[in-house]
Every structure is written in structure tokens, then in C-alpha cells.
Amino acid sequence: MSVLEVRNISHTYIKNKQQIHALKSVSFSLEKGEIMGVVGESGCGKSTLLKQISGIETPDSGDILIHGSVPEGKNLKSRRKRYSTMQMIFQNPLESFDPRRKIITSMEENLRFLAGIISKKEQEKIIYSYMEKVDLKKDLLLRYPRELSGGQCQRAAIARAIMIQPEILLCDEITSALDVIVQDKIIRQLKELVRQQEISVIFVSHDIALVSSFCDRIMVMLNGECVEQGNTKDIMTAPQSEYTKVLLDSVLEL
Amino acid sequence: MSEVLLDVKNLKAGYGKNIVVDEVSFSVKRNEIFGIVGESGCGKSTLLKALINPKEYGIQLYGGTAFFHDHELLSLSLSERKKLYGSKISMVFQNSASSFHPIRSYRKQFEETLKSHGFWEGDASIEKILDIFSKVHLPEGKRILDSCPYELSGGMNQRVGIAMAVLMNPELFLADEPTSALDVTVQKQVVNELMELHKKMKNSMILVTHNMGVAARMCDRIAVMFQGKIVECKNTELLLSSSEHPYTQRLLRAVPKLKREY
Ligand SMILES: Nc1ncnc2c1ncn2[C@@H]1O[C@H](COP(=O)(O)OP(=O)(O)OP(=O)(O)O)[C@@H](O)[C@H]1O
Ligand SMILES: Nc1ncnc2c1ncn2[C@@H]1O[C@H](COP(=O)(O)OP(=O)(O)OP(=O)(O)O)[C@@H](O)[C@H]1O
Ligand SMILES: [Mg+2]
Ligand SMILES: [Mg+2]
Numbered sequence: 001m002s003v004l005e006v007r008n009i010s011h012t013y014i015k016n017k018q019q020i021h022a023l024k025s026v027s028f029s030l031e032k033g034e035i036m037g038v039v040g041e042s043g044c045g046k047s048t049l050l051k052q053i054s055g056i057e058t059p060d061s062g063d064i065l066i067h068g069s070v071p072e073g074k075n076l077k078s079r080r081k082r083y084s085t086m087q088m089i090f091q092n093p094l095e096s097f098d099p100r101r102k103i104i105t106s107m108e109e110n111l112r113f114l115a116g117i118i119s120k121k122e123q124e125k126i127i128y129s130y131m132e133k134v135d136l137k138k139d140l141l142l143r144y145p146r147e148l149s150g151g152q153c154q155r156a157a158i159a160r161a162i163m164i165q166p167e168i169l170l171c172d173e174i175t176s177a178l179d180v181i182v183q184d185k186i187i188r189q190l191k192e193l194v195r196q197q198e199i200s201v202i203f204v205s206h207d208i209a210l211v212s213s214f215c216d217r218i219m220v221m222l223n224g225e226c227v228e229q230g231n232t233k234d235i236m237t238a239p240q241s242e243y244t245k246v247l248l249d250s251v252l253e254l
Numbered sequence: 255m256s257e258v259l260l261d262v263k264n265l266k267a268g269y270g271k272n273i274v275v276d277e278v279s280f281s282v283k284r285n286e287i288f289g290i291v292g293e294s295g296c297g298k299s300t301l302l303k304a305l306i307n308p309k310e311y312g313i314q315l316y317g318g319t320a321f322f323h324d325h326e327l328l329s330l331s332l333s334e335r336k337k338l339y340g341s342k343i344s345m346v347f348q349n350s351a352s353s354f355h356p357i358r359s360y361r362k363q364f365e366e367t368l369k370s371h372g373f374w375e376g377d378a379s380i381e382k383i384l385d386i387f388s389k390v391h392l393p394e395g396k397r398i399l400d401s402c403p404y405e406l407s408g409g410m411n412q413r414v415g416i417a418m419a420v421l422m423n424p425e426l427f428l429a430d431e432p433t434s435a436l437d438v439t440v441q442k443q444v445v446n447e448l449m450e451l452h453k454k455m456k457n458s459m460i461l462v463t464h465n466m467g468v469a470a471r472m473c474d475r476i477a478v479m480f481q482g483k484i485v486e487c488k489n490t491e492l493l494l495s496s497s498e499h500p501y502t503q504r505l506l507r508a509v510p511k512l513k514r515e516y
Contacts, residue, residue, distance in 0.1 A: 013405070015397060015400065015401060015405060016397070016400055018397060020397075039437065040437060041437050041439065041440060042407055042408070042409025042410060042413075042435065042436050042437050042440045043406075043407040043409060043410050046407075047407060047408065091408045091435070092349060092351060092352065092408065093349075094349065094352055147269070148295075149294060149295040149299060149300075150294070150299065150348045150349060150431065151294025151295060151464075152294060152295050155294075173408065173435065176431075176434040176435060176464075177294065177348065177431065177434060177464065178294050178464060179291070179292065179293050179294050179464050179505065179508075180464065180466065180505060180508040180509050180510065181293070181504055181505060181508045182293070182294050183464075183508075183510075184508050184510075206409075206435070206436060206437045206438065206441070207510065208438060208512060209509075209510040209511055209512040209513070210510045212512060212513050212514075213510055213513060233516050236512075236513060236514050236516075237514060237515065237516060246439055247437070247438060247439055248512070248514065250438040250439045250441070250442045251438050251467070251512050252438070252441070252442065252445070252465070252467030252468055252470070252471050253467050253511070253512060254466055254467055254470055254494060254506070254509055
């Protein structure tokens with residue numbers, strides 16, 4: 001059974017009586033230990049897709065199944081259960097944190113409520129070890145999110161999400177503010193995590209070179225639709241849709 | 255020799271006792287695109303913010319000067335600052351959406367900004383904004399203007415930020431990661447548009463980016479920053495072909511390559 005199954009989800013936003021079809025009948029499934037990349041035009045619905053899967057928003061139609069069943073309930077307890085299985089790292093790293101709380105407080109709360117780790121000492125040990133994994137110094141923990149650089153905040157958000165050891169990790173442009181050296185370190189850590197704990201990852205990114213080296217499978221989106229999905233090798237060597245071809249040809253290389 | 259538009263000397267800045275920009279010197283010529291690349295957290299955004307408005311971002315200055323024409327930017331009075339920024343110097347911030355008011359429509363925010371600089375011309379201004387929107391691949395301009403940041407995607411907000419910053423044809427345009435949220439096709443269009451605009455207006459630009467491909471395509475010169483210092487600064491071609499500093503070399507080696515053959 002797939003860890004995650006998305007069946008024909010559609011979502012329309014309404015703005016000034018105008019309909020914005022952000023998702024049009026998107027379907028795919030994600031297996032244990034699999035990394036799926038999602039690429040596509042800015043504004044094509046990638047963040048919307050992740051928000052629906054994580055449960056922050058509800059699709060107008062279609063089903064999202066986790067281990068074969070629809071997650072039930074909207075109350076705090078069921079939401080916490082959903083978030084402990086599935087963590088989302090937001091495109092805007094500031095959104096992963098409460099602006100009025102220090103980084104460490106947000107991390108401690110995640111550990112307490114989502115991973116059931118209550119001992120302060122143990123929390124501290126975990127937090128320190130994950131800060132090291134994302135190449136951040138401990139003293140940044142006592143700052144507020146706005147007091148970090150763009151890339152530091154992004155890494156803190158990654159650490160916060162992976163330290164509770166979710167089964168599914170939803171990554172929305174999580175390396176857009178990182179230099180390529182740090183990016184490489186983070187990607188190695190994620191690979192290690194996938195290998196050791198067999199977590200499943202959806203990796204939304206505009207960096208096609210990165211996606212092509214990190215992901216097992218790729219889904220290409222355009223205007224709310226999935227125009228193509230397949231093995232990374234097939235998409236990269238023999239793209240079927242015109243859009244994918246244009247996308248691959250537009251990469252600015254050194 | 256072409257005229258120097260911005261001349262930064264020994265700029266030292268930080269937060270509290272932490273020095274994060276350490277004795278940085280560089281100059282930007284008229285009509286030049288100057289790139290800054292480097293480690294996450296090395297002080298790039300702080301450097302740009304110090305030039306714009308150190309106080310507002312809680313930045314402490316410990317020394318140095320930054321001349322733009324005969325204005326010394328680090329010691330400007332509030333009224334001088336207001337006159338320069340927006341029209342002569344503008345900036346697009348790394349986290350574009352967060353630099354706007356979160357729940358006010360872009361239409362109102364554009365109007366307010368233009369009015370505060372005496373540039374507001376009613377419908378003519380709206381037309382001009384829509385024109386820039388279409389150039390950065392935002393065809394649904396009316397919808398964008400009626401939206402608040404949370405109603406648009408990451409890359410859409412980023413392009414609105416660019417539109418706002420170039421609207422008043424600044425002489426100096428500071429761009430902090432202006433294309434980090436764009437897919438490669440839109441990125442290409444925005445990069446081309448900025449180059450086009452740059453050619454037409456003969457303005458200067460400081461481009462901070464982690465995307466080495468974008469830096470290589472756009473910049474005349476590139477400075478590499480590491481732990482608060484500029485460790486190497488060269489013409490783009492020279493930097494790419496014969497970098498000297500070990501950090502630059504590591505950086506260039508780490509750029510992921512597109513694998514289209516297996
Ligand atoms: N809360 C909202 N209200 C109205 N429209 C919205 C809302 N959220 C998203 N949209 C619209 O839905 C569409 C898809 O947005 P989404 O954020 O999913 O794009 P994306 O693929 O993540 O783009 P990017 O790569 O730029 O981040 C866009 O047209 C956007 O304006
Ligand atoms: N408001 C602040 N208060 C205290 N320290 C800060 C603040 N803003 C930034 N810093 C620190 O200053 C250093 C430089 O930050 P800056 O944002 O300039 O980096 P950057 O080069 O832009 O990094 P990135 O590429 O990740 O955006 C970092 O170590 C950061 O933690
Ligand atoms: Mg998005
Ligand atoms: Mg920055």
C-alpha cells in the first residue's frame with residue numbers, strides 16, 4: 001500500500017468573482033522511501049498541492065489517503081496526529097515559525113506535541129544534534145526568526161521538521177536561499193534520512209539540476225495540471241510534453 | 255574610464271556586538287551590474303540593508319563610508335533618505351512577500367508608494383504598472399493588483415517586488431535574490447527583461463544571488479563574500495575561468511549540473 005495517495009484533487013480559489021483553478025484533478029501516489037520531485041511554472045499550483053496534502057487547506061474535490069485511509073477529524077488531536085506523520089517545510093521560511101517566539105521555543109513545542117518528547121534535556125539533545133546536521137550554530141536558537149539570514153531561517157525550518165521524524169516530508173522550495181555548498185550538505189542529510197528511516201519526500205523545487213540528481217521520480221505541472229510524471233531518467237532524457245522540453249532547455253548553466 | 259556611481263569603503267556593520275560585514279570595500283560603476291555571491295549567512299543582505307536604511311533593520315554601523323554621487327548613504331538624514339530611496343535607489347528584498355503589508359492589496363500599496371514620492375498619476379500609473387507586470391510574465395495584472403501577498407504564489411510576489419523596485423527607474427537597483435522563487439522559464443524572461451531595462455536606462459545594479467548561472471549571465475563583475483569579507487572580486491569571465499580563493503573554487507565546484515544523458 002502506498003504511504004500517500006492523491007486522487008483527482010481539484011481546488012479553485014475565488015478572487016473578485018474570478019475563479020482561479022489552482023489544481024485540476026491531480027493524482028499520484030508516493031511509496032515508502034520514495035522521493036518525488038515537483039517542478040513547474042511559478043503560480044502553477046505546487047504550494048497549493050502541498051498545503052492540501054498537509055491538511056492546511058481542504059481540496060474542493062478528490063481524496064487524499066494516508067496509508068490507505070482518509071485522515072479523520074479536524075480537532076486538535078487529529079491534526080496533531082496528521083502533523084506527526086507528515087511535516088511541511090514552507091516556501092517562505094518565516095512561515096514555519098511563530099514570529100513572537102524564539103527558534104528554540106518553536107522547536108521544543110514541535111518535539112513535545114508532535115513527537116511526545118517531554119524531557120527538556122532530551123529535547124535539547126535532539127535540537128542540538130539537528131542544528132548541527134543543518135550546519136547552524138547553537139547560539140542562533142535564542143534568536144527570533146527575523147534575526148536570522150534568509151538561508152539560516154530556511155535551515156532552521158528544515159531542522160524543525162525533520163527532528164520529529166515524520167513519515168512524509170513535504171518540501172516547498174527548501175533550498176532557494178542556500179548557497180550551493182550548504183545546499184549540498186542539506187541534500188546529503190535528507191538522503192541519509194530517507195535511506196535510514198525510509199521516509200517519503202515530495203520535493204518542490206525550481207532547481208531542475210538539483211531535482212534531477214536528488215529525486216527518484218518527477219512530476220511536471222503547468223496551470224494546475226500534471227502534464228507529465230515518470231522516472232527521473234525518463235523525464236530528463238526523453239521528455240514527452242512540450243512544456244517539459246522548454247523547461248529543460250531554459251536552465252541557465254555555468 | 256567610466257564614472258563610479260557607488261563607492262563603498264571599509265564598511266563595517268553588524269548587530270549588537272556581532273560584526274557581520276567586516277571592512278568591505280567595492281565600487282559600482284554607472285551602467286554596471288555588480289554581483290555578490292557567497293555563503294548563506296555571510297552578510298550579503300545586511301550589506302544591502304545597511305546601504306538602504308541601517309536603523310530600520312537594527313543594523314549597527316562601526317565605520318566606513320558609502321558615497322552615491324556626493325551623498326554619503328550611511329549618514330543621511332531622514333529627509334534626504336526619503337528623497338533618494340524609491341526614486342534614485344530602490345531595493346527588492348530577499349523575502350519579497352514579507353516586505354509588503356500582508357493584508358493590504360497591492361493596488362493600495364503601489365498607490366501609497368508612488369504618492370509618497372510624488373510620482374502618482376492615477377490611471378496612467380496603473381497602466382505603467384500593468385505594463386511592467388506583463389514584462390515580468392504576470393499577465394493577469396488586474397487580479398494581481400487586487401490581491402494581497404498571501405493570495406499570490408511565492409514567485410508571483412517576487413515579481414511584484416521587482417516591478418515595484420524598477421517602477422521609478424532608479425539609478426541604482428539593489429536586488430537581493432530577485433529570482434530565487436522563479437521557475438527557469440520565467441526566470442529567463444525576468445533576467446532578460448532586467449537586462450533590457452538596464453540597457454535602456456543605463457542604470458546600475460547590485461545583484462545578490464545563490465544562483466551562479468544567473469550571476470554568470472547577468473553580472474559584469476562578481477564579488478565573492480565569505481564570513482563578512484569580500485575574498486575575491488573579478489570580471490565575471492575571469493572569476494569563472496580562473497578563481498583564486500579556495501572558497502570560490504569550492505563554490506563553483508558545488509554547482510549542481512543538469513544531467514540529461516545517462
Ligand atoms: N489564498 C489564495 N487566494 C486566492 N488565490 C490564491 C491563494 N493561494 C494561491 N492562490 C493562487 O493559486 C495559484 C497557484 O498558487 P501556488 O502558490 O500554488 O503556486 P506555486 O506553483 O507554488 O508557485 P511558485 O512557484 O511561484 O511558488 C496562483 O495563481 C495564486 O495566485
Ligand atoms: N536582525 C538580526 N539580528 C541579529 N543578527 C542578525 C540579524 N539579521 C541577520 N543577522 C546575522 O547576521 C549574519 C549575516 O546575515 P545576512 O542576512 O546578512 O546573511 P546573508 O549573506 O544574506 O545570508 P543568506 O544567503 O542566508 O540570506 C548572520 O549570521 C545572521 O544570523
Ligand atoms: Mg509556491
Ligand atoms: Mg540574505
